Amino acid sequence: MRTSIATVCLSGTLEEKIHACAEAGFDGIEIFEQDLLVSPRSPEQIRMLADELGLSLDLYQPFRDFEGVTEDLLEANLYRAEAKFKLMNLLGIGTVLLCTNVATATIDDDELAAAQLQRLADLAARYSVRIAYEALAWGKYVNDFEHAWRIADLVDRPNFGTCLDSFHILSRNWDPSGIEKIPAEKIFFVQLADAPRMSMDVLSWSRHHRVFPGEGDFALAQFMGHLVRAGYNGPVSLEIFNDIFRQTDEKRTAVDAMRSLIWLEEQTHLHLQDTEGPGFSYPMELATLPKVDDPTGFNFTEVKAEHTGAVQELLYQLGFGYAGRHRTKPVQLWTQGQARVVINEQQARNLEPSIAALGFDVENPVVAASRAVQLKAQPVPRQSQADEEVLQAVSAPDSTEVFLCEASADGTAAWTREFTPESGAPEHAAGDPTAELITRVDHVNLSQPWQHYDEAVLFYESTLSLARQPSTEVPSPLGLVRSQVMRTEDRGIRLALNVAPMALEHPTAASSYPAHVAFACTDLIAVARRALARGLDFLPVPANYYADLQARFRLDEQLLDTLQRYNLLYDRDEDGEFLHFYTATVGNVFFEVVERRGGYDGYGAPNTPVRLAAQYERSRREQD
Amino acid sequence: MRTSIATVCLSGTLEEKIHACAEAGFDGIEIFEQDLLVSPRSPEQIRMLADELGLSLDLYQPFRDFEGVTEDLLEANLYRAEAKFKLMNLLGIGTVLLCTNVATATIDDDELAAAQLQRLADLAARYSVRIAYEALAWGKYVNDFEHAWRIADLVDRPNFGTCLDSFHILSRNWDPSGIEKIPAEKIFFVQLADAPRMSMDVLSWSRHHRVFPGEGDFALAQFMGHLVRAGYNGPVSLEIFNDIFRQTDEKRTAVDAMRSLIWLEEQTHLHLQDTEGPGFSYPMELATLPKVDDPTGFNFTEVKAEHTGAVQELLYQLGFGYAGRHRTKPVQLWTQGQARVVINEQQARNLEPSIAALGFDVENPVVAASRAVQLKAQPVPRQSQADEEVLQAVSAPDSTEVFLCEASADGTAAWTREFTPESGAPEHAAGDPTAELITRVDHVNLSQPWQHYDEAVLFYESTLSLARQPSTEVPSPLGLVRSQVMRTEDRGIRLALNVAPMALEHPTAASSYPAHVAFACTDLIAVARRALARGLDFLPVPANYYADLQARFRLDEQLLDTLQRYNLLYDRDEDGEFLHFYTATVGNVFFEVVERRGGYDGYGAPNTPVRLAAQYERSRREQD
Incomplete structure (x- = not known):
């Protein structure tokens, strides 16, 4: 399993975060745009640092609120997007995350959204950028992953796919088995978060209370099971907004994060053994841990x-x-x-x-x-x-x-x-x-x-x-x-x-x-x-x-x-x-x-x- | 306005809390039962301490989940209640708070609830105790103050009335103007809490995020206006469950609490002047503060x-x-x-x-x-x-x-x-x-x-x-x-x-x-x-x-x-x-x-x- 983590999970400067991720043993990272904007290091320097440390730069998340808008807003959004695609070329990042519109959308029309996203995809293609479209749980018109996938399907461009985030799916109690119906090559990215079950508005819950897999209440091995069965074999990345992780030593947090993925990888393997039997084969390689009984x-x-x-x-x-x-x-x-x-x-x-x-x-x-x-x-x-x-x-x-x-x-x-x-x-x-x-x-x-x-x-x-x-x-x-x-x-x-x-x-x-x-x-x-x-x-x-x-x-x-x-x-x-x-x-x-x-x-x-x-x-x- | 505060608002031992309330200038206090149970001081010693410091003991809150239950549970509840009425006699507290049942009620029947509460009222009368019945926002069958008042009216005993708590009314967006329809002599007690507007389950909101009046988003001067118009003239008591107040210096918190009531008293006065004109008269005396313009x-x-x-x-x-x-x-x-x-x-x-x-x-x-x-x-x-x-x-x-x-x-x-x-x-x-x-x-x-x-x-x-x-x-x-x-x-x-x-x-x-x-x-x-x-x-x-x-x-x-x-x-x-x-x-x-x-x-x-x-x-x- 390829492990990745978003820089927003950690405290410190972008440079400190990158070092912490490498030391903890991640394969790659997602750059949260805010972390880059406030950094005195240039995109080229960041690219070089990641390279030296053996980390791939898996994803960039530079803007939201793109589609379902009026034509003049769309035009401004495309202008901004092009600047960001150029920046991604400097960073050497090939995949951009695009969340469903939560703020500026005024037109609830899948065909129109798809047409606008086509224009974005065609622009992105000029910079060899792939777009991973993700349904936010509080998206204005699109808030479930199957709806986002239907739109991605309408967009019908090779560089346009979907990103699946366990929080946005499990927080709303959407049935994750629908993941298995999405073609593997159209799942461009996967973000994982756990969370304690809380009854509060889903936005605050998401922004403050996410935790690493195993620290909350979501059934993530089952979630991963659906991804594996779908044939996904890309990075599995942690995107955890947590008030405490944001303010504690980034090196410790990165180790905690890595532990959660190692453990989840084993749990996923065990879950698949249980449900599919030992003969089941799938593209994602799942490492296991030495098996031990409960302490007595x-x-x-x-x-x-x-x-x-x-x-x-x-x-x-x-x-x-x-x-x-x-x-x-x-x-x-x-x-x-x-x-x-x-x-x-x-x-x-x-x-x-x-x-x-x-x-x-x-x-x-x-x-x-x-x-x-x-x-x-x-x-x-x-x-x-x-x-x-x-x-x-x-x-x-x-x-x-x-x-x-x-x-x-x-x-x-x-x-x-x-x-x-x-x-x-x-x-x-x-x-x-x-x-x-x-x-x-x-x-x-x-x-x-x-x-x-x-x-x-x-x-x-x-x-x-x-x-x-x-x-x-x-x-x-x-x-x-x-x-x-x-x-x-x-x-x-x-x-x-x-x-x-x-x-x-x-x-x-x-x-x-x-x-x-x-x-x-x-x-x-x-x-x-x-x-x-x-x-x-x-x-x-x-x-x-x-x-x-x-x-x-x-x-x-x-x-x-x-x-x-x-x-x-x-x-x-x-x-x-x-x-x-x-x-x-x-x-x-x-x-x-x-x-x-x-x-x-x-x-x-x-x-x-x-x-x-x-x-x-x-x-x-x-x-x- | 008679000021009071529940001991649960403050940190420390019961003795420390009582001293802090007296120093901050409160007229009286509510004893939260937990604070008494964990105290090595006897009820008589607590009564004496409050007396020495010039504090009245306004309310005791020893149990919940009384009414709407099966007969054998009712019998156990009456047994427990009698022990608590005896304890209240030792403390010299004349009013008990009873919240509407949230946990053990199994019978949704106002007549039956009233009949069971009559038995409690008659028992309380033998100990000269008054019962103030309060609707909790998450009460199982009774969660609004007008419903609680209708049941209190059915109970029809002189020592049975209602307690109004601003949190339970305003958190649910009940219309507080209904307060004015309740006879003044049947409002036995008033608890005040402010809170920031949050979208989370009302129980967690209430237990962790209440704040003193003026620190949250509730329209408390208007709330107080309804009480004054109803003719209420009893204690106005703060009952604030707040994670931070619970862990900070009780003397500071008590002063903060007292400030909130002094300020609210003025705001209530100004609100009534606005809505009723200067000639309006009411039993509750409202002190005012020197009037000042905004700083420039x-x-x-x-x-x-x-x-x-x-x-x-x-x-x-x-x-x-x-x-x-x-x-x-x-x-x-x-x-x-x-x-x-x-x-x-x-x-x-x-x-x-x-x-x-x-x-x-x-x-x-x-x-x-x-x-x-x-x-x-x-x-x-x-x-x-x-x-x-x-x-x-x-x-x-x-x-x-x-x-x-x-x-x-x-x-x-x-x-x-x-x-x-x-x-x-x-x-x-x-x-x-x-x-x-x-x-x-x-x-x-x-x-x-x-x-x-x-x-x-x-x-x-x-x-x-x-x-x-x-x-x-x-x-x-x-x-x-x-x-x-x-x-x-x-x-x-x-x-x-x-x-x-x-x-x-x-x-x-x-x-x-x-x-x-x-x-x-x-x-x-x-x-x-x-x-x-x-x-x-x-x-x-x-x-x-x-x-x-x-x-x-x-x-x-x-x-x-x-x-x-x-x-x-x-x-x-x-x-x-x-x-x-x-x-x-x-x-x-x-x-x-x-x-x-x-x-x-x-x-x-x-x-x-x-x-x-x-x-x-x-x-x-x-x-x-």
């Missing part, structure tokens, strides 16, 4: 800190046992059931306790890591001794290290053998192996910087096959927190990505959105009792909360008393019940313990505002 | 800097003359025509040149300042000698000082007499008074922090009667810039407020959105020629821009050459032409010179991306 569970979580005492104490209070120090590295291991927490003091100067790494159980770590690297994930360099387990790791967009670990049937992890309990046990080393109430990690909750949120979603979706669940917004004293759960189908991995509000003026903002690990247990009240006996500092839950709980659920008095005594939170739905509590925050991390009863599948979302407010109250108090 | 022009602009040489040089190159130093302050004055620039070195250590103050010509500065202060603007403390002009100034939300200056018929300013040219003229003091091509300030363009944008709009609207024009979005290499022009009807004042993208990762972001002053002139080419002769560093305009200009406008070659030689930009519309150029940026400020030909009324918006890109290119180069 968290292998470990790693907390990094200069001073580890407070984290050790929390783990001890939660019933974790000290499994020892690593033979060669300044790293401790604490375990309970299949929950493993690594505490890492390596290169942690001045670092408050923070989640630094997550280990995922996978079938084959080397294959999984190779897949991630092909998806442009950055490998984490690791040193290991000859007799140690070689661990595979890549860096997530927020710099969390993602380890791909070998899953074992009995739930153990081979690398734990490198830890020796004898050497220098910390104060609270005495675990309680007779009462391993905590069994595993239920979920992990990471704060994401707002500018890398979409990138993070695609990263976890493409490298670890985590599927996005519906996102929610949770009120906190510092603003709304957007929460996006991603998980495997069997719930072995549940990962929540949170985007916190900026709250620039609140001095406590930075520390108010710590990450956390939630452990699953079989008996939450027993875990809480033990923790209280060991002096755990529970996050306090206000009395007003329990009064409301009673009004909502009519809990029996004894349960309500128990919940309140241990600062436990409660939720219930048709499928079951959820009990949980939070520890105090240490640095940038805290822990949660949860008990799922029956088929409860959520995360106690109604209780999250209570947690956020309690954490805010605490951070205010510590500040005073 | 910019009296001066002030640039503050530690090192003033570069600004002086720019002014000299633009043809300004040095009018001297202030008698007692480290301040210089440069003038040309009626354009006056004050350069201030006072307390400017380490300060890059920045726009620090704007002077506005007003009829009566003392009255205008008093009005601004009544609108909660912060006065700027000023020291002046006995024989000096006493200048009135208040602080705008971005800390720019707004001076209210006496306008004189001949365009001079009395305070300029305090400047004496004799003492220590700087290097470039030789102005060119024979060629005062620049006549006045055309417009000023200020960058606004995103979190204070709505506040700034209301500030200029209420204190200086500037009217918002349609806002635009301009692409820059660091993201979209939102631009909002505000002006007086006669264009004497044109002020553009710009919200820049955050571009946190771009090292040049901070300096890429300087403010600027645009001077009007009678002959731009002559100004440019003189400036070039004096060595002005023009902001360079790329050749690609001129090629496009030619394609768009077919300019004659000579004009095009002249434009390109002097780095001039050009725009044209049906009403006239616009020529302009920009200087290099010095610190956080640059200058523009514009020539309006014919009736051109814009700002060369198509050229702004060219300017932003050129400034970005420069800042990148300076960085390298």
Whole structure:
């Protein structure tokens, strides 16, 4: 598949954009006219730069609102078009994009539009330019791709074809299977965009909220399937208008963009295998990625800190046992059931306790890591001794290290053998192996910087096959927190990505959105009792909360008393019940313990505002 | 008018919110239940705190989705309601808000809904609670206020009435004049919200984009007029769900909120005077503000800097003359025509040149300042000698000082007499008074922090009667810039407020959105020629821009050459032409010179991306 991207997707100057696209590995680019007009570099210089970097210049988009107009307007449009065709000759770009008229058209007549477009096509032919005519979703008279194609067919010129844009087709819910009826040689260009489903006017939706494939809700592998079946074999180009991508580092955005196409190429291949069988042949070559199964569970979580005492104490209070120090590295291991927490003091100067790494159980770590690297994930360099387990790791967009670990049937992890309990046990080393109430990690909750949120979603979706669940917004004293759960189908991995509000003026903002690990247990009240006996500092839950709980659920008095005594939170739905509590925050991390009863599948979302407010109250108090 | 505000409008804890409301001068507050549930303070403590601060607790909003349900659900709802009525007795709140059912209603039957609400009313009566029933714009069966009132009428209980919310009425374009048909004693409560007109689903619009009155597009003075005519005299309460207000300093937001009600009160008074005449009497008392005419022009602009040489040089190159130093302050004055620039070195250590103050010509500065202060603007403390002009100034939300200056018929300013040219003229003091091509300030363009944008709009609207024009979005290499022009009807004042993208990762972001002053002139080419002769560093305009200009406008070659030689930009519309150029940026400020030909009324918006890109290119180069 030939990959391309429009310069409008990225921030920076045209030169910076071109460099970023080349570094990310695109085959070509579309020049968005605005980017050229504001550039001090001449068309010839741009052509030379792209050439040096091995990028083809696939498309130019210099004007709109051409057809369906009065004769004097048409004449002005042709004048302008000719100037642009000359410019395209300087740039060496052979295809021009022409969108259906949204503004100046006054005559709703396909024959007339086609006749006017014929004049444009004949003019373009003099400059060896092909015209790709595209229906905008909000075109005045022409807003669906089949209508645009009918007009292109009427134009009937070899250098006049159509451009298909997934946004303009899928946003309006046009049936994309009609693509297969268009002759392949008449599909001059394809633009791809994903978008979250939103109910707003389609123009604003398109101009601000497009995202890269895999980051939104459109069925793009199916869309691509229609193109492949139609016999299309040209560039597949990203044209993403997104307020955030426009203002973030262009190099990162270009990598995110490239990842989306690599992933979509694989998804398209899988979709075609499903629908057409393996023998189906088509002109477009679709590269695939190493196939991996879903990860089955968290292998470990790693907390990094200069001073580890407070984290050790929390783990001890939660019933974790000290499994020892690593033979060669300044790293401790604490375990309970299949929950493993690594505490890492390596290169942690001045670092408050923070989640630094997550280990995922996978079938084959080397294959999984190779897949991630092909998806442009950055490998984490690791040193290991000859007799140690070689661990595979890549860096997530927020710099969390993602380890791909070998899953074992009995739930153990081979690398734990490198830890020796004898050497220098910390104060609270005495675990309680007779009462391993905590069994595993239920979920992990990471704060994401707002500018890398979409990138993070695609990263976890493409490298670890985590599927996005519906996102929610949770009120906190510092603003709304957007929460996006991603998980495997069997719930072995549940990962929540949170985007916190900026709250620039609140001095406590930075520390108010710590990450956390939630452990699953079989008996939450027993875990809480033990923790209280060991002096755990529970996050306090206000009395007003329990009064409301009673009004909502009519809990029996004894349960309500128990919940309140241990600062436990409660939720219930048709499928079951959820009990949980939070520890105090240490640095940038805290822990949660949860008990799922029956088929409860959520995360106690109604209780999250209570947690956020309690954490805010605490951070205010510590500040005073 | 009794003023009130819902705690959901503000950030922080319930206690912080209550303090902020009291400090801003509200009469009462609505407690949003979530704020109470997450608070560690008991209902009694909240009641006591409000009491101490002199705030009434006007409304509680503990549940939704009551009526139109099956009997067993109704029974659970009554159980929950009774718990909440008990809680309201502890809080000392007498009115509960009940929104029409959006989620659980399954029976579309007004008689049944009324019968179920009767049972709720009778239960509430036992706790002396009144119920204010409000139609939500997205209510399942009841979504307009007249329907809700018909049901309230059927309920027919003295403690059952209606609540009217401007958002739910105006967002759906219901005719608000129906309000006048509702008996005054049955309007239990009024909630006010403004909002920008947006075409998106009404729920998202309501939950994220409400703003304070005067910051959106709703005709709220007219809305209030209907309420006053209906005889309503209860609290007028703000219930604003806004993503930005939720995350900004609650004290500022509360002041912004209070300003909106003070302004709306005046606007309502003026509206009723217009429609009913001065003799009209009604129960609601409406306070007014000192009446002022529109400001007629910019009296001066002030640039503050530690090192003033570069600004002086720019002014000299633009043809300004040095009018001297202030008698007692480290301040210089440069003038040309009626354009006056004050350069201030006072307390400017380490300060890059920045726009620090704007002077506005007003009829009566003392009255205008008093009005601004009544609108909660912060006065700027000023020291002046006995024989000096006493200048009135208040602080705008971005800390720019707004001076209210006496306008004189001949365009001079009395305070300029305090400047004496004799003492220590700087290097470039030789102005060119024979060629005062620049006549006045055309417009000023200020960058606004995103979190204070709505506040700034209301500030200029209420204190200086500037009217918002349609806002635009301009692409820059660091993201979209939102631009909002505000002006007086006669264009004497044109002020553009710009919200820049955050571009946190771009090292040049901070300096890429300087403010600027645009001077009007009678002959731009002559100004440019003189400036070039004096060595002005023009902001360079790329050749690609001129090629496009030619394609768009077919300019004659000579004009095009002249434009390109002097780095001039050009725009044209049906009403006239616009020529302009920009200087290099010095610190956080640059200058523009514009020539309006014919009736051109814009700002060369198509050229702004060219300017932003050129400034970005420069800042990148300076960085390298």
